[in-house]
Amino acid sequence: MLTSRWSSTPTPQEADRVRALVSAVAAADGVDAFAEPARRDIAALGGAGGRPRSRHLLVHxxxxxxxxxxxxxxxxxxxxxxxxxxxxxxxxGVGAAVVDAVLQESPGARFWAHGDHPGAARLAERVGRRRVRELWRMRRPAPGHEAPPLPELVVPEGVTIDPLRVGRDEDAVVAVNNRAFSWHPEQSGWTRADVAEIEAESWFDAAGVLLAWDTATGDLLGFHFTKVHEVSATVPEPLGEVYVVGVDPAAQGRGLGRALTLAGLHHLAGRGLRTTLLYVEGDNAPAIATYRRLGFERDAVDVSYQR
Structure with missing residues (x-):
């Protein structure tokens, strides 16, 4: 018989069981069932940390x-x-029980299905949720292909690209991010604390955070956070990631997006990484075209379902 219980603070024993279940799912599906913020919450279960408004449903x-x-x-x-x-x-019937319990707790909730699993589509249809957003994961090289040579990095005139200076540049990064992503449901609304959380991650490397500065005004124009994924159940070899590229809307049209992306790709290649991935909105045709010109192709899709 299935039973369910919500908790804001699972016990250490429950936390270990949750992490074991999450690991088993990742190993079986070859994709994490949870996005990075949720994975941080799961890692923090049973101790201090995690987002205060996160709640956890345990179905036994x-x-x-x-x-x-x-x-x-x-x-x-x-x-x-x-x-x-x-x-x-x-x-x-376990998936249905989980979805029903979520909707009883939060009738307006939307669901992420990472990897576009067909079982998720069936569950979404059952409760009247429709596919409203796709987040593409793109990879370089494309599966089954060799990576084309990286184009030469050409920095636009009047711009320098330098690594992040920890403790000095974060406020400028936050301001540019929030102007660049004012429309984005996850990336908008950064605070200094959000950047500090990234800087505390084991993968963070200030040398891999590249900032574009206006040489005349000293203003930050854009940035590129790169990331390196260590080997895990879903990562068979170390992977580079174009984690986030942001350009101030006032600086659009100067070729900064391409220059920052290339600067990050050259940085990752210099670390000996053979494969790089990135995430992009499935309806962002200009960005997808840019990434394809750099040798990226789609290899996975995450889907958001809502009513």
Whole structure:
């Protein structure tokens, strides 16, 4: 018999079981069932840390944890749920029980399905959620191909590109990010604390955060955070990532997006990384065209379902 319980503070034992379930799902599917902010919350379970408005649904069959959902209510007007079902218990009603419990708790919740799993599409249809947003993961080189040579980095006139100076440049980065991504549901609204959280990550490397400055005014025009993924259940070899590229809207048209992207790609190549990935909105045709010219092609899709 399935039972479910919501918790803001799972016990250390429950936290270990959640992490074991999440790892089993990643190993079975070859893709993480949770986005990076949720993975940070899961890593912090059973101790201090995590976002204060995150809630955790634990679904048991007897004493076995068979389903889990994380409900992110940081934005009270846009609660977001991500979920996982123990692989050997799929197609036995566990996913439906998880989704129903989430909607009972938060009727307006939207759901992310990472990897566009067909089971997620069936669950979404069952509860009247429709596919409203796609987030593409693009990869260089494209699967089954050799990476083309990187174009030469040409920095626009009047611009310098330098690494982040920790403790000095964060406020400028926050300001540019929030102007560049004012429209974006996840990337907008950065604070100094958000940057500090990134700087505390094990993968953070200030040398891989590249900032474009106007040499005449000293203003920050844009930035590129790169990231390196270590080997894990879903990462068979170290991977580079174009983590986020932001350009101040007032500086658009100067070729900064391409220059910053290339600067980051050259940095990652210099670290010996053979494969680089990035995430881009599926309806952002200009960005997708730019990335394809640099040798990226789509190899996975995350889908947001909402009513």
């Amino acid at each position: 069959d007897g004493t076995d944890l068979v389903g889990y959902a994380l409900l992110d209510a940081e934005d009270l007007d846009d609660p977001v749920a991500e979920l996982a079902v123990l692989p050997e218990r799929r197609r036995r």
